[in-house]
Amino acid sequence: MKTLGNSSQETLLYDRSELNLKDFLIGLYSIKAKHNLTSNTIDDILKFFSMVLPKENKCPKDSSCIENLFPNKCSSQIVHFCCQSCKKLSSQNLKLESLNTRKNNCESCERELDPFVTFDAFDQIKQIFESKKIFNQVLRTNRRSNPKNLISDTLDGSIYNSIKSSDINHISLILNTDGAKISNSKKFDMWPFLATIVELDPISREKFSNIIILGIWLSKEKTIYDLFVDQSIEHLVKDLDQQL
Structure with a gap:
């Protein structure tokens, strides 16, 4: 990538x-x-x-x-549909490769549904760790001892270290979503839901090649945050549970 x-x-x-x-x-x-x-x-x-x-x-x-x-990195890309009026998900899920230009309408109010896509995380994480340099950063972080009373990074936080102490080798994710206007003239909001790996060096965390894409929302209206994020996280947890 x-x-x-x-x-x-x-x-x-x-x-x-x-x-x-x-x-x-x-x-x-x-x-x-x-x-x-x-x-x-x-x-x-x-x-x-x-x-x-x-x-x-x-x-x-x-x-x-x-x-x-997404160069062969996501084995499952699911398109979800939700209704802005009813504020609920539709049952009309599709695989991304099956998506077409046909309009999908809400079963309750007949309003056109807004789509968003969720992606598998496991294949993305696996591809990131194909780099020996990146994988070694995770191993080094897991062996790292934290100076007391010194907080310079997420790795120094008390919550992180309480989790770390219960597991020898692990990775943790920071989840983030930011809305980005596609154009000033069109009222389209694009919302990517992203994850970064805490155990990577700060510079490596922010490289696009090391960022995990969990979901993408594209609509003329603002995202229904709870539905979008909940489905993206549900896909993340289900995927990791099946693979690990």
Whole structure:
């Protein structure tokens, strides 16, 4: 997987952009999935972006950037549908590869449903740990002794260390979701639900290649946070329980 940044500072789409490259690619992936777009269509969209963005931009040249987001790393990608009016999930779940452009309506109120996607975490974690350098960071952190009364990182917190003391080798995840506007002219919200591995060195944690994508919400309306996050976490827990 291609690394999009070499430090904790996020790579911007262009100088002074309000959108970073990571969110741009996740947003593009969301649109591709929602509308079942072909790679050729994504290529044309990227060419258009390259023309209209400022000259010194980081816009990718072709659709391989989207394919590289999940290069054989997620064995299960589930599309969920929920109703903004009823504030509840629909039973109309689909595998991502089965998604099409047909509109799905709420069984109760007939309103068009909003989709979001959840992803398996295990395959992503496994791929991250294929790097010997990254795996060694986890082993080193698990052997690390924490100076008393000194807190400089999440690893120094009392809760983390109480959990660590009960298990020799483990990993823990920090979960985060941030809404990112796709465009100022269109009221579309894109919400990725992400996880970072605490036991990695701080710089490695923030590299896009080491970030776990748990879910993506794309809608004209603000996310129904509880439904989105609950389903993403449920998928995470179920996946890890089955694999470990």
